[in-house]
Amino acid sequence: MRSSGGFKSERNRHWSGRNYAKWLASIAAPILFLTGILFVSCSQQAGQPNAEKQQPGSADSRAASSNNDEVGSNSATGGSSGNLPLRTLTDIPLTGGTTRLDYQSLDSDNGRLYIAHLGSDLMTVFDVSKQTVAGDVKDLKRVHGVLAVPELHRVYASATGTNELGVVDDRTLQIVARVPAGEYPDGVAYASKANKIYVSDLHGKTDTVIDAKTNQVVTTIALGGGAGNTQYDSVSEHIFVTVHGQNELAEIDPNRDQVIGRYPLPGCSGSHGLNIDSEHHLAFVACEENAKLAVFDLDAKKMTAIHSVGADPDVLAFDKAFGRLYVSAESGIISIFDERGKGLVKIGEGFFAANAHSVAVDQRTHRVYFPLQNVGGKPVLRIALPSDKQL
Secondary structure: OOOOOOOOOHHHHOOOHHHHHHHHHHHHHHHHHHHHHHHHHHHHHHHOOOOOOOOOOOHHHHHHHHHHHOOOOOOOOOOEEOOEEEEEEEEEEOOOOOOOOOOEEEEOOOOEEEEEEHHHOEEEEEEOOOOEEEEEEEOOOOEEEEEEEHHHOEEEEEEOOOOEEEEEEOOOOEEEEEEEOOOOEEEEEEEOOOOEEEEEEOOOOEEEEEEOOOOEEEEEEEOOOOEEEEEEEOOOOEEEEEEOOOOEEEEEEOOOOEEEEEEEOOOOOOEEEEEEEOOOOEEEEEEOOOOEEEEEEOOOOEEEEEEEOOOOEEEEEEEOOOOEEEEEEOOOEEEEEEEEOOEEEEEEEEEOOOOOOOOEEOOOOOOEEEEEEEEOOEEEEEEEEEOOOOO
């Protein structure tokens, strides 16, 4: 026995045509209304297919950019870089594996770029004129810092795998000396007048001082915190070092090899990267723990400004002629500033490429170099130019 409410009940089975027409009319309006809502909703979603997945600047959009960056080696060639005033020229394949790359040093006069390929235990020598790899210096375990000193025909490379400084002859690309350099050698600077090399020792919390003539350790200078990057100021002829934990900038007199000043960097957590514009008496400090960039006045001996940058900032590069500072970050975000007086103005910031944490600039050609560890299954050197300048 069927329910009296069933569509095919005895009563319903014998509906008249008139009653059937009334029933159709009663349900037609709701069906049309619901159909209209569904159509509008689908149309809006079709017009915005990625609205939720890839909001500009979101973590997902950066991940998508990273994945695209690894698909093809020339995907960015000839293209602009989002909100950055940079135009990518080319990607040049590098030797070694798809492993971490670190600091660079550019000898503009001789047209050579030295690149620390940390994960492959080698230093790559790149000919910037021919745009080809000129050679590799191998057996530099976990090479971090690199510094070319053309007047000495030397390239210095800190190797944390063996806790030493490798001294390389730039004419033969042979390692001519290995010098003990603390517990975790990192940044390298050359005090030209004193003819000494200063090497940051992150774990040892010192700077190791090495005689550039004899390749012998002269002394170690206690810093009271992990040594970040070490740089030379050609005007004061002093060495400056960022100090981890203390969030300060230390000043060393090479004549005495003593710290003669410690300057606080308020609002800067994890002071690490360092670059100096000696001509305008400014120092720039990357604060890796809170994504900030500190501006320090070398005359007034105090921090004068702090700016936001990409997460986990690392290496800085400064174009002297253009007065332009590049801040590269582990997050792949590049921040670009122009000097205005004794300060900085941010002119661009955005995701550039996965692992784009190292940057170097050629003072002659203004080309900007980014070594990338994995683009299309191989390491490459991405070369870019400012897109807002007449060259």
